[in-house]
Amino acid sequence: MTGSDPKARAVRFAAVAAVAVAVLAGCAAQPAENPSGDDQASAPDGPRVAVAYAGGVLVVDGETLEVIDDFPSEEFVRVNSAGDDRHVVVTTSQGFQFLDMREPALTDHVVSAAAAGHVVRHAGRTVLYDDATSDTTVFDTAELARMQGELPEAQVIPGVEAHHGVSVLLEGGEFATTVGDEAGRTGIRVTAADGTEIATSADCPGVHGEGAAQDEALVFGCENGALLYRDGEITKLDAPDEFGRIGNAYATDESPLVVMDYKDDPDAEGYLLTNLALVDTDAKTLETVALPEGVGYTWRGVVRSPSGDALMIGSDGRLHVIAPDTGRITASYDAIEAWQSPTEWQQAHPAIAVTGETIYVTDSANSEIVALDAATGDVVARGDLPEVPNEIAVVE
Incomplete structure (x- = not known):
C-alpha cells in the first residue's frame, strides 16, 4: 500500500x-x-x-x-x-x-x-479496523472459535492515513479499504495479495460502510451514491439527487441485491431516514424508494433475513418485511411501541438482529427485548431488561 x-x-x-x-x-x-480436553468450542x-x-x-x-x-x-x-x-x-x-x-x-x-x-x-475472516491508525487486523474466524488461553495469530495490514474507515479481505486475497485522512474520506483502494494495486477510486466523498453481495461484489456508501467493486473493476453508481448520502449496506452473499440506507436532505434534523437505496450488483444499478408515510428507521433498525428479505423495525413500532428488488413492504407486524428519532447517534433507540427463524427487537423506552417468529411475525417471547438496551448482537 x-x-x-x-x-x-x-x-x-x-x-x-x-x-x-x-x-x-x-x-x-x-x-x-474445556474439561474434555477438546479444543473445539x-x-x-x-x-x-x-x-x-x-x-x-x-x-x-x-x-x-x-x-x-x-x-x-x-x-x-x-x-x-x-x-x-x-x-x-x-x-x-x-x-x-x-x-x-x-x-x-x-x-x-x-x-x-x-x-x-x-x-x-467475510470469507471466513473477522476484520477489525482502527480509525486512529487505519490499520486492519485480520483473524481466521474459525480460529477465534477454538481459542482458549490466548488470541490466535492475526494478520495486521498497516494503514496509510488515519480516518474513519473500513476494510474487507476477499476470498482470493484482494484487500479493499477506504481512503481518507483527517480532512475527509474520498474513496476506496483495492490491492492484490502481494500489495500491488488493482483498482482505486476517489469519487466517493464521505465513504462509509460496506457490504459484500453474491460473487463477492462489494458496495461502499458515498455522499452522492455508491461504489461497486467487482471482478477487478470499480463502478460509480450515482445517486438520483444532488445530495444522496448512503452510509450503511445491508447485504447477503447469497443475493446480488443490496439494500442501503439513503438520505437526500443534508439539513434534515434527527437520525430517522425515510428512503432506501437499492443496488443490483449484477446490473450495476442504483435506485431509491420512499417508505410509506409515518415509517422511518435508523441504521440500527435494518438487517437481512435468511430468506434474503430486508427486515426493518420502523419508527411506527412495526416490523416491516421489505423486498430487496423493489423496496416494497410485503408484510408488517406489531412489535413494540412507536418511537422517536434519537437526538444523538449514540443515544439508545430500537435495534434489530436475526438468527435462524428468530428476529430480535429492542424496546429502549420500556427496557424490553422482543423475539418474533421470522415466518409468521408472531411475538414468541418478551423479556424485561435491567438496563436500557442500545445495540445488540446475536450468536447461534
Whole structure:
C-alpha cells in the first residue's frame, strides 16, 4: 500500500492485554478450560443475545429472553458478532474486547486500538479496523472459535492515513479499504495479495460502510451514491439527487441485491431516514424508494433475513418485511411501541438482529427485548431488561 510496507505482518496478541484499563481488566474473566480436553468450542445451547447498555453488556438467553449475565464496562460500548457463533466483539476506548457468549465471560482478550471502529465478517475472516491508525487486523474466524488461553495469530495490514474507515479481505486475497485522512474520506483502494494495486477510486466523498453481495461484489456508501467493486473493476453508481448520502449496506452473499440506507436532505434534523437505496450488483444499478408515510428507521433498525428479505423495525413500532428488488413492504407486524428519532447517534433507540427463524427487537423506552417468529411475525417471547438496551448482537 502507498507509503507503507505492502506486505502484511503477522503478530500474536498476548492473552492479557497490557493496555486494558482497570475498568476493563477488573471485570474481565478468562474462559474456563474445556474439561474434555477438546479444543473445539461448542456453541451455546440455543441462541444468545448481547445487549449493550450505558455501562456494560448483558448476555440474554435467545429463547427465554432471561438475562444470563451482566458485564460492567464503559459508559458507551458497541457490540458486533465475531462471526464464529461464539464471540461478540465489544468495542471500547481501549480497543476490541472479546465477549465469550458460551461461558459467558467478558474476556481479557483485547486487540488494542485507539479508536476501535468497524468489524467485518467475510470469507471466513473477522476484520477489525482502527480509525486512529487505519490499520486492519485480520483473524481466521474459525480460529477465534477454538481459542482458549490466548488470541490466535492475526494478520495486521498497516494503514496509510488515519480516518474513519473500513476494510474487507476477499476470498482470493484482494484487500479493499477506504481512503481518507483527517480532512475527509474520498474513496476506496483495492490491492492484490502481494500489495500491488488493482483498482482505486476517489469519487466517493464521505465513504462509509460496506457490504459484500453474491460473487463477492462489494458496495461502499458515498455522499452522492455508491461504489461497486467487482471482478477487478470499480463502478460509480450515482445517486438520483444532488445530495444522496448512503452510509450503511445491508447485504447477503447469497443475493446480488443490496439494500442501503439513503438520505437526500443534508439539513434534515434527527437520525430517522425515510428512503432506501437499492443496488443490483449484477446490473450495476442504483435506485431509491420512499417508505410509506409515518415509517422511518435508523441504521440500527435494518438487517437481512435468511430468506434474503430486508427486515426493518420502523419508527411506527412495526416490523416491516421489505423486498430487496423493489423496496416494497410485503408484510408488517406489531412489535413494540412507536418511537422517536434519537437526538444523538449514540443515544439508545430500537435495534434489530436475526438468527435462524428468530428476529430480535429492542424496546429502549420500556427496557424490553422482543423475539418474533421470522415466518409468521408472531411475538414468541418478551423479556424485561435491567438496563436500557442500545445495540445488540446475536450468536447461534
